[in-house]
Amino acid sequence: MNQHISYDAAEQAQAPVDGRLIIKSASMTLVVDDIAAASGGVKAVLNEAEGYVDSSYDEGDKTRRLSLRVPEVQFDKTVQRLGTLGEVSDQNIRTQDVTSEIVDYEARLANLIALRERMKVLLNRAEKIEDILVIEKEISRLQTEIDTYEGRRKVLRQQVALSEIRVTLEKKVTLGPLGYIGWGLYWAVGKLFVIE
Numbered sequence: 001m002n003q004h005i006s007y008d009a010a011e012q013a014q015a016p017v018d019g020r021l022i023i024k025s026a027s028m029t030l031v032v033d034d035i036a037a038a039s040g041g042v043k044a045v046l047n048e049a050e051g052y053v054d055s056s057y058d059e060g061d062k063t064r065r066l067s068l069r070v071p072e073v074q075f076d077k078t079v080q081r082l083g084t085l086g087e088v089s090d091q092n093i094r095t096q097d098v099t100s101e102i103v104d105y106e107a108r109l110a111n112l113i114a115l116r117e118r119m120k121v122l123l124n125r126a127e128k129i130e131d132i133l134v135i136e137k138e139i140s141r142l143q144t145e146i147d148t149y150e151g152r153r154k155v156l157r158q159q160v161a162l163s164e165i166r167v168t169l170e171k172k173v174t175l176g177p178l179g180y181i182g183w184g185l186y187w188a189v190g191k192l193f194v195i196e
Contacts, residue, residue: 116142
């Protein structure tokens with residue numbers, strides 16, 4: 001049974017050894033004999049990694065595309081295991097260091113939160129209606145900024161904690177007798193123009 005990991009728990013599980021926060025992602029295409037059987041294999045690999053299928057859709061009956069999420073610590077092992085489910089025709093692994101971006105968001109958040117708290121103190125001391133309205137408007141503006149930065153930081157931390165792996169399953173093409181004849185003719189004609 002696939003298990004969804006809560007984002008808060010996933011964030012707490014992050015413990016980069018060198019202090020860097022890295023988003024890892026991969027895409028791979030697997031040529032398989034049976035798409036349904038290969039999909040079952042993908043789910044088995046995910047269960048072991050405590051990951052889950054984020055989305056899945058079919059393109060006809062010969063191609064299935066899946067977006068998977070796995071804990072960052074399981075990323076390399078999961079990519080390796082998925083590669084054993086079929087013939088890997090294409091694979092791409094990407095990494096993005098977002099440490100400085102997250103640190104910047106957290107510094108901005110700390111400043112904005114401190115400023116918001118100071119404005120709340122001023123609001124409690126304000127006596128004139130016009131002063132109260134001005135301060136409340138400023139607190140509202142600060143809160144909007146805080147929410148924005150918190151949202152961006154959370155998204156980045158989620159992407160660090162849960163790596164994305166996009167898998168395309170393609171059904172292996174089996175040539176019939178005429179197909180082999182056609183391939184033989186293609187090969188023979190090619191040799192007329194290119195010797196090696």
